[in-house]
Amino acid sequence: MHELPVIKSILDICLKHATINSANKILTIELKVGEMSDLEPEWMQRYFDFVSKGSIAEGAKLVIEKTPVLFQCDACSHQFKIDIKNLKAAKCPECGTDKCTLISGSEYYISNIGVI
């Protein structure tokens, strides 16, 4: 499955930023993961522990915040969250139109890293 390439990309980006900032060790990685992703935090940490072995990120803790699925109404630009498990509620609550565009909920976004 695609856990490995996803986690490897996260590691590479963190190592790049750590090197630019002359860090000796990465302790924490704050991530935003969209609700539409099927990756579970527990498994992401296990994969990360595996791929980061021997690097300055070994032992780093992933701090994962799940971000909601956010739509924007094409008609009135109102932004609203939807519960992906209850799709019947996915109409614009302001104007009732069902023409809406997904603006977040599928991302893997690295906010910051804690380093020494």
Place this chain on the structure above:
Amino acid sequence: MENIRLIEVKEGILSENGKLADELRKQLAKEKTFLLNLMASPGSGKTSLILKTIDALKDDLRIAVIEADIDSIVDSEKVAAVGIPAVQLRTGGFCHLDASMVKKGLDTMDLNAFDLIFIENVGNLVCPAEFDTGAVKNAMILSVPEGDDKPLKYPLMFTVCDVLIVNKMDFLELTDFDMQKLRERVMILNPEIRIIEVSCRTGHGIDIWADWLRNEVKAFIGGPA
């Protein structure tokens, strides 16, 4: 004890793949080659649909296929058997194609010689949805026996596709598949999506699908529709 510093990263992991995918699209526009990414579950009829589409469009368009499979070449052999150039990418265990893998396939081809290239993505409704391949349009197949609840289970796939092909329509009467429910569920996720009902076995709807694709290709590469 050294102080912990917080470094702002503000980078998404799909950004690098996204950049490469955008570059591929620019290259394809320059070469006037349309790339279609076809995604679906295993057994939904990806290879069958490609073969039917080749049959419908081979007089109008110069076609090639990039086949992705975890570890086999059976699909590319079927395509090559009808005289269409096929490039096989073995993903070696990966469950999806990304832009860098597609680039490798495209680099082996003379893009000038083709109007339309299909990517037959790995059979899977989860991971391929997350990775932009550089394709001009994304298509997915849902076959009737899979059930009308798939948009509830794999919402991301339905949001990234421009067209949904519902295959195996000849099975409809044998199942409790509810087409109206499927349409409602898909439209909530992606109101712009085009839904086309086909049966690769009987040929039902293939003309509608082929017309849609022909128009998209002609609009992209220029020339009369």
